[in-house]
Structure formats: structure tokens, C-alpha cells
Amino acid sequence: MSGSKIINKKDIGKLLSQWNEEFVILVPSKEGDTTKMAKWDGKDTGFIDWYRNTVQASKTNFFPPMEEMFSFQKDKEGYHIGLASSDKHKQLIFAIRPCDANALAILDVAFKDGYEDPYYLSRRKDTLLIGLGCINPYDSCFCTSLGSSPFDSTNVDIMFTDIGEEFFIEEVTEAGKELVAKTEGLREASKVDEAKASKVKEASYNKVTRKIDTRDIDKKLLACFENKDYWEKVSAKCISCGICTFLCPTCYCFDINDELVRKQGTRFRSWDSCAFPIYTEMPVENPRLEKWRRVRQKVCHKFEFFPMNFGVVACTGCGRCIRLCGVNWDITQAIESVPAII
Amino acid sequence: MKNNEIQQRLRQEAKTLLEQGQVEYIVGYETGSLKFTTTPLLTKNKDDTDRLIVNPFIVNNLSVYLTEIKGKVGIVAKGCDSRSVVSLIQDNKIAREDIVIMGIPCPGLIDLKKVELLLSKDRDELGNITRDEDRVVITIDGKGRDFPITEVLFDNCLECQIPTPQEYDILLGEPTTPISGNVSKRTNIKELEATPREERWNFWKEEFSRCIRCYACRNVCPACFCQRCFVEESEPQWILPTPKWQDNLIFQVIRNIHVAGRCTDCGECERVCPMNIPLRSLTRKMYEIVDELFQYKAGMDKNALPLLTAYEPTEAEDFIR
Numbered sequence: 001m002s003g004s005k006i007i008n009k010k011d012i013g014k015l016l017s018q019w020n021e022e023f024v025i026l027v028p029s030k031e032g033d034t035t036k037m038a039k040w041d042g043k044d045t046g047f048i049d050w051y052r053n054t055v056q057a058s059k060t061n062f063f064p065p066m067e068e069m070f071s072f073q074k075d076k077e078g079y080h081i082g083l084a085s086s087d088k089h090k091q092l093i094f095a096i097r098p099c100d101a102n103a104l105a106i107l108d109v110a111f112k113d114g115y116e117d118p119y120y121l122s123r124r125k126d127t128l129l130i131g132l133g134c135i136n137p138y139d140s141c142f143c144t145s146l147g148s149s150p151f152d153s154t155n156v157d158i159m160f161t162d163i164g165e166e167f168f169i170e171e172v173t174e175a176g177k178e179l180v181a182k183t184e185g186l187r188e189a190s191k192v193d194e195a196k197a198s199k200v201k202e203a204s205y206n207k208v209t210r211k212i213d214t215r216d217i218d219k220k221l222l223a224c225f226e227n228k229d230y231w232e233k234v235s236a237k238c239i240s241c242g243i244c245t246f247l248c249p250t251c252y253c254f255d256i257n258d259e260l261v262r263k264q265g266t267r268f269r270s271w272d273s274c275a276f277p278i279y280t281e282m283p284v285e286n287p288r289l290e291k292w293r294r295v296r297q298k299v300c301h302k303f304e305f306f307p308m309n310f311g312v313v314a315c316t317g318c319g320r321c322i323r324l325c326g327v328n329w330d331i332t333q334a335i336e337s338v339p340a341i342i
Numbered sequence: 343m344k345n346n347e348i349q350q351r352l353r354q355e356a357k358t359l360l361e362q363g364q365v366e367y368i369v370g371y372e373t374g375s376l377k378f379t380t381t382p383l384l385t386k387n388k389d390d391t392d393r394l395i396v397n398p399f400i401v402n403n404l405s406v407y408l409t410e411i412k413g414k415v416g417i418v419a420k421g422c423d424s425r426s427v428v429s430l431i432q433d434n435k436i437a438r439e440d441i442v443i444m445g446i447p448c449p450g451l452i453d454l455k456k457v458e459l460l461l462s463k464d465r466d467e468l469g470n471i472t473r474d475e476d477r478v479v480i481t482i483d484g485k486g487r488d489f490p491i492t493e494v495l496f497d498n499c500l501e502c503q504i505p506t507p508q509e510y511d512i513l514l515g516e517p518t519t520p521i522s523g524n525v526s527k528r529t530n531i532k533e534l535e536a537t538p539r540e541e542r543w544n545f546w547k548e549e550f551s552r553c554i555r556c557y558a559c560r561n562v563c564p565a566c567f568c569q570r571c572f573v574e575e576s577e578p579q580w581i582l583p584t585p586k587w588q589d590n591l592i593f594q595v596i597r598n599i600h601v602a603g604r605c606t607d608c609g610e611c612e613r614v615c616p617m618n619i620p621l622r623s624l625t626r627k628m629y630e631i632v633d634e635l636f637q638y639k640a641g642m643d644k645n646a647l648p649l650l651t652a653y654e655p656t657e658a659e660d661f662i663r
Contacts, residue, residue, distance in 0.1 A: 032552055033618035052464065055616060056554075065554045066584045139376055139466035237382040239406065242556035243616050257584055268584040271554065278574050291410075326562050326614030327402060328374040328381035 003177070004189035004197075005169040011185055012045045012167075016094060018183060023092035023128065026061060028054050037061050037093055051095060052136055053318065057249030058093055058100045059107060062123045065246070066270040069119070069256070074263045084119075088126065095132035095160070098152035099143050099318035103249030104129070105155040109310050110252050119269075128175060131156030132167075135204050140319030142210040142332055148316060150208060151201040161197045168197040212335045214303070214313060221304035223341045228292065234334050235295035237327045242273035244321035244329070245298065250314045253279070274298055299334055348446065348514045349396040352418065355444055355512050356391040359416040365442050366413035369404045370394040377466045378454060382407070394418070396514070398452040398473050401496075403608040405430060405564040414440045420448035422498070422608040424507035425641025426564040429604045432641070432648045435567055445507030447518040450491070450499035452478070453613075456527065457494050461487070492521065497529045497622060498609035509644060528612070529622045531630075546591060552617040553590035555583065559611035559621055560597060565604035565640075572596060594621065598628050603649025605629055606640045 007015055016025055020042065028047040029038035036056035071082040108124065111117040134141070134150035143149060153159035157176035161168040168189060171177040180186070189197075224230055245251040255272035258265055272279060274297045279286055288294045306314035315331070322330045352370065359365045367386055372393040374381040380399045383390065384407060396418075404417055405426040419427055424445055430436045452473065454465045461468070461480060469481035471494075478494055479486045492500060499505075499521065506517040534542055557573075560566045572580050573593050580596070581589040598605075607629050612622040632638055636657075638649050646652075 032549065034552060034616070050462075066586065136467075138464070236384040237407075239558070239561040241558035241561040241614075242554075243558050243614070246554050246556045247616060255583055257582055259582055259584070268582070270584045272583075273556070276557070278570075322375065324616045326558055326610070328376065328379050330375040330381075333375060 003171055003180075004194065005180060005186040006166050006189045006193055007169060007186050008166050009048060012048060013043065014185060015183065016040060016045070017042065018185070019092055019094075019179070023090045026058075026091060026093045028095055037096070040094070047095065051132075052134070052138060053097050053100070053320075055320070055324065056247060057103060057318065057320065058096050059103060059249045059252075061091075061093065062104065062120050062127075063107065063111075063252060063254075066268055067119060069267045069269055072265045072267065074265075088122065090126050090128075091123075092128045092130060094130045096129050096156065097134055097318070098131055098148055098150065098154075098156070099141075099316040100249050101129050101131055101155040102148055102152065102316040103318070106250045106306075106312060106314050106316070107252055109312070113310075128158075128179065129156040131159045131172075133159065133161045133201065133204065135162050135200060137204065137208050138319055138323060140210065140322040141208050141317060142212055142319060143317035144205060144208045145210075145212040145214060145332075146313055146315060146317045149201075150204040161200055163193065163196040163200055166193070168193055210319070210332055212332045214335070216341070217313070217335060217338065218304045218307045220338045220341055221300050224339050225296070225300070227339065230337075230339060231292040231296045234299075234337065235292040238275070238291060238295050238329050239327055240275050240277060240291055240294065241326070242271070242275055243324050243326065244331075245273040245275055246271050247320045247324055249316060249318055249320070250302070274301070295334075299331065302331075303335065345396050345398075349394065352396060352444060352446075352514050353391050353394050355514070356394055356416055357388050359442055360386070360388040360391065364414065365416040367411055367415045368394070368417075369407055369411070369415055370418035370444075371396070371400040371402070371404075377468070378452075378471060379465075384411070396446060398450075398471075399454070400446075401451055401610075401613060403562070403564055403606075403610045406562060406610075408436050408441065408564070409567050414442070416442040416444060418444050418446060419507055419510070420446050420451075421502060421505040421507055422448075422606045423564075424509055425504065425606040425639075426608060427641070428509050428644045429606065429641035429648070430564060430567070431644045432646060433567070433604070438644060442512070443507065443510040445510030445513045447506040447513070447515045448499070448502075449473075449505065449518050450495040450502070450521055452494050453496040453499075455613075455618075456496075460489065460493060495521065496609055496613070497527060498607050498626070501529075501626070502607070504639070504642075508642060528620050529626055530620075531623055531627050534623060547587055549619045550590040550594070551587040553585055553587070553594075553619060554617060555585040555590065555593070556616065558614040558616065559594075562610045562614045563597075563601065563605075564608075565601040565606075566597065568600075572600075594624060598624050601625070602628050603632050603636070603638060604640050 025040040026037040027040045028051040035054040037058050068084040070084050073080045111120040137150050153172050157173045159170045159172055171180050253272045254269045256269045258267050275294055302314040356368045370383050371380040372383040378399050382402050403423045403426055405423050431438050472479045476491045478489050478491050503520050581592050605625050609622055
């Protein structure tokens with residue numbers, strides 16, 4: 001593997017400082033006992049030791065829980081629109097997991113479909129993704145069932161692999177190659193390093209033990225769409241909160257609201273969830289008033305509608321929806337119990 | 343009685359209830375899909391009763407499902423859960439004759455977040471967690487480590503005064519006594535009260551800045567039974583659906599007032615919060631205020647009027663302060 005590089009783990013601070021001159025750097029960060037990718041403070045690299053994956057996926061960095069779309073104001077002459085101040089800067093996300101990088105590729109499709117979403121896409125365009133493969137996947141992870149793996153580098157610019165004292169670095173995209181070329185303090189990887197990296201990857205692949213069978217899943221779901229008994233059984237314990245959808249790296253539904261303070265208005269968009277009984281309640285009411293219909297929507301959107309429309313399952317197997325659910329509702333159990341086509 | 347004996351008896355009782363047609367549904371716990379985790383089991387099928395379990399991880403307050411299920415239900419309830427059931431009866435949300443309460447005297451539940459913090463390991467990296475009376479042994483990589491049980495029980499369990507269900511049809515096991523002489527870890531009401539007002543405001547500002555408005559706290563709460571929550575009203579719009587910290591705070595404060603006299607301190611709101619907001623510091627404080635002002639604890643008497651719907655002319659009027 002020509003061009004691969006090596007850096008010692010204790011030099012990560014130096015590496016990030018170097019990149020920090022050109023980019024705003026986001027790293028796995030703790031925030032009140034929860035975690036997300038947030039601006040690096042220029043010093044702390046402790047995440048190398050504690051980080052498995054963040055509670056909030058990197059989707060948050062491109063599609064935040066809420067954002068101002070524009071402001072508006074009324075005076076004698078009519079309405080005036082003010083565009084939201086954009087925080088345009090080049091950013092680099094360090095140590096993103098393959099599942100979350102893959103999720104961004106799925107969101108790209110959604111946010112480009114029909115209408116190009118400037119808020120999401122402008123942030124995406126100016127961002128470099130540095131992947132870090134997983135050596136310690138959670139018991140809720142199931143990426144290997146979705147054509148991916150703990151070391152999938154498909155959607156990152158540069159891929160890091162933890163080989164013990166050092167990181168093995170692979171260039172993936174042109175942008176990644178350019179950045180590596182101008183980065184100082186890296187040494188060329190040897191055959192031994194390469195072998196080490198392969199071994200780590202293989203071992204890690206085998207640590208993902210949760211499996212689902214996604215063959216023909218869209219067709220199976222289509223066939224079982226009207227199977228109320230199945231959906232009622234599957235949805236019984238769901239409490240219709242937004243944890244799974246909000247923390248899902250590929251869920252992208254949002255709601256739009258105006259805030260008016262005297263004559264000064266702001267239009268916000270914020271996350272919305274198909275799990276909520278009042279979701280999409282626009283002209284009359286939610287056509288999915290019953291819980292089983294909402295759970296069906298969530299599962300089918302990811303495993304049936306999205307693949308039918310865009311050719312890819314809208315789930316990357318990150319396992320957050322299982323890990324963080326208050327009632328242990330488990331999408332892999334739902335998928336595994338979808339009736340076979342007779 | 344040991345957990346496995348309780349579990350065995352529960353399975354038999356639940357099966358009998360379904361077989362004899364005394365209930366249409368059984369709501370209990372079964373083994374979850376993640377390590378140590380349990381998950382609610384809602385079933386009509388008597389064969390499923392063999393999956394019912396009782397262990398130190400049966401966290402969910404299952405009474406949250408009662409307002410949703412149509413038909414008679416046999417429900418597994420710990421002390422706090424049984425009070426939630428009673429509270430729902432008081433509020434006329436469910437009828438006593440439609441519920442068979444299978445009560446479990448609760449010795450306290452193990453908080454996996456505390457275990458994780460204690461050992462700097464995630465739950466799936468641990469071997470076993472075994473409780474033996476007032477000790478707990480946690481194994482990592484085959485090596486066992488011994489801790490006082492109070493290190494790992496939920497805060498609300500440490501402060502629980504009513505661990506044995508008072509209202510039940512079947513009591514599984516002997517009544518148990520409260521755990522004594524322990525301090526909670528996350529719920530620092532005293533500490534918060536001692537902080538200057540501005541500092542406290544900043545504390546909550548920071549905490550509620552993380553809220554993503556997933557409403558898990560509300561949806562997991564049996565006392566939050568409104569058909570339509572005030573946050574979802576658009577005419578008038580009490581608060582914005584946008585998760586601004588101020589609106590998040592107002593949401594939680596109003597929710598807290600709505601569940602005053604209904605909250606049984608089951609701690610579910612705080613447990614499910616994916617953003618780790620210490621919600622129990624608010625709900626527990628409200629619980630204490632209700633007790634102090636009205637000498638009232640939620641869900642203790644199914645014949646009592648719900649606290650906030652009843653008024654006696656003789657009542658003290660200095661409650662607005």
C-alpha cells in the first residue's frame with residue numbers, strides 16, 4: 001500500500017495543531033457526561049483513550065438540532081429578509097467513525113434530492129473527514145450487516161487505524177492526499193506496519209457480532225406493509241419518543257417554526273421525528289396516529305423506501321438507536337422478525 | 343425470597359392470569375438485547391410468560407403502558423411503579439378492577455451509568471454484575487471487584503422510602519425495608535440550593551442547552567398522560583418546538599408542575615435522558631415540596647383525590663412563596 005503513513009499517538013496533539021492553522025478542528029468531546037464532535041480546545045487529546053463513539057452523531061455538525069434559517073422584519077415598506085449569518089470556514093472532523101461518515105453520504109443524497117439544501121451542503125462542502133477505525137465496537141453495533149465494516153474508509157478523506165502505539169494512515173480522496181502531502185511529522189509506513197493494520201482490521205471485523213439479514217429486505221417490508229399484527233407486536237413497547245430518530249446519524253426530518261418578538265421575526269428549523277404523534281400535522285392531522293404505523297414508517301423509511309428511491313439502505317449499523325433507547329427497542333430484532341415472503 | 347424464586351412464582355401467576363382469562367395482557371420484563379439490559383414484555387400469549395424475569399436491572403416503570411392498553415392487564419410493579427398505578431387510578435385514567443398488580447418488593451436497582459463511571463468501562467466491556475445483599479461484585483476480564491451496593495444503586499432507589507408496593511393483588515416476595523444512610527450521587531439538591539442564584543441559573547442554562555427535545559422524559563413518565571402536551575399546542579403557542587435552552591427549561595419546569603402530586607420518584611425521566619440532564623434534581627425537589635406543604639405522597643391511596651384537584655378551606659395558604 002504505497003503512500004501510507006505512520007504517526008505516533010503521542011504526536012496527535014502536534015498533528016492537530018498543524019491542521020488547526022488551516023481548519024477548525026472537531027474532535028470527540030465530552031459535554032456534561034454526553035459526547036459529540038466539538039471544537040478542539042488546542043490541547044486535549046485524551047479522547048484517544050476514552051472514545052468509542054459519540055452519543056450524538058456527526059450529523060449534528062452539519063444538521064444541528066436547531067438553526068436559524070433567516071430573520072425577517074416588518075416596517076412601513078413591508079417585510080425585510082435577513083439571511084442567517086453563515087459560519088463559513090474550512091473544518092476538519094478528526095476521528096469520525098466509518099458508520100457516521102457513511103451516514104453523511106446518505107444525508108448528502110437526501111439534502112440534494114430535488115432541492116439543494118444550502119445550510120447542510122455548504123457545511124459539508126467545506127469539511128474534511130478523517131476517519132478512525134473501530135477497534136472496540138459496541139455490542140449494539142451491526143455495521144458489517146450493511147456492507148460496511150469498522151474500518152470502512154469509503155466516505156472519509158483520510159483513514160486512521162490504531163495499531164498500538166501508533167496510527168496507520170491511509171489517504172483515500174484527492175483532498176486527503178493533498179493534506180497528507182503537506183503534513184509534517186509523518187513517517188512512511190513499512191510492510192510490518194501494513195501487516196499490523198490488516199490484523200487489527202480483521203480482528204475488529206470479527207468483534208461485530210450483531211447481525212441482520214438485509215437481503216431483499218425492501219421487498220420483504222413491502223410485502224408486510226399491511227401486516228398490522230406484525231407491526232403491532234413489534235411496536236408494542238415503543239414509547240414514541242425521539243431518541244432513536246434524533247440520535248440516528250441518517251434521520252433528517254425537520255420542522256420549521258417562526259419566532260416573533262414584536263415585529264422582529266426569526267425562522268428556525270429544528271429536528272422532528274416520525275415517532276411523534278403530532279409529526280407532519282399540517283393541514284389536518286398525522287395520518288399515522290397509531291403507534292404501529294409510526295414504527296412502521298421509521299423501519300420502512302430506512303429499509304424500504306430509501307433503498308427503493310436511492311438504492312441504499314438508510315442505516316449504517318451504528319447501533320445508537322439500540323444503545324440509547326430507554327425501553328431497549330431493537331431495530332435489528334424488528335428486521336430479523338420481518339415475515340419471509342410466501 | 344431470591345430473585346429466581348420470585349421469578350418462578352411470577353411466571354406461574356402470570357400464566358394463570360392469562361389462562362383463567364382474568365387479564366388479557368401481561369406487562370412485565372424480559373431479557374433485553376444488550377448486556378445486563380432488560381426490556382418491557384407486553385403480551386397476550388401465555389407461552390411468553392416463561393420469558394418474564396426479575397433481576398436488579400428491571401428499570402422501566404411499566405405503568406406508562408396502562409393508559410394505552412385496552413383491556414385488563416396484569417402488571418409487574420416495584421414500589422414506585424405500584425404508586426404510579428395508584429396515581430393513574432386516582433386520576434381516573436384506569437380502573438382498579440382492570441388491573442392485576444403483581445407487586446415486587448424492591449431492594450433497589452443497579453444504575454449501569456454509575457457502574458460505568460465507577461469502573462471507567464462501558465457496560466458491554468464488563469463480565470458480570472452480581473448482587474449479594476449489600477455488596478456487588480463486578481467482574482472485568484475475569485477479575486472480580488467488590489463494592490458496597492450503595493455505590494451502584496440509582497439515586498432514587500437510595501432515597502426510596504416505600505420499596506414495597508402498598509397496593510397489590512399478588513405480592514411476590516417478602517416486604518423489604520428502605521436502604522438507610524446513603525447519599526445520592528447525581529441529584530445534588532442541597533448543593534444546588536446552596537449555590538448563589540446566578541450560579542444556579544447558569545448551571546441550568548448549561549444543562550438545558552444540551553436538551554434536544556426528544557421528549558423521552560415525558561413519554562417514559564406515567565404521570566405525563568395528557569392526550570396533547572402543552573408544548574405541542576400552537577394556539578396559543580406556549581413555547582417553541584425549537585430546542586432553545588430557555589424553552590427547554592420552561593418545558594421542564596411546567597412538566598414538573600403538571601406531575602406534582604403524581605410523580606412517585608421512579609427516576610425514569612433522568613434515566614432515559616440521552617443528554618444526561620440531571621432532571622431528578624427538579625422532580626425530587628418537587629416531590630419534597632409536595633410532601634412538606636401538603637403531607638402528600640403520590641399514589642399512596644387509590645381513594646384519595648389527586649392532590650391538585652382537591653382543596654380544603656382549612657388548608658394552609660402560604661404555599662405561594
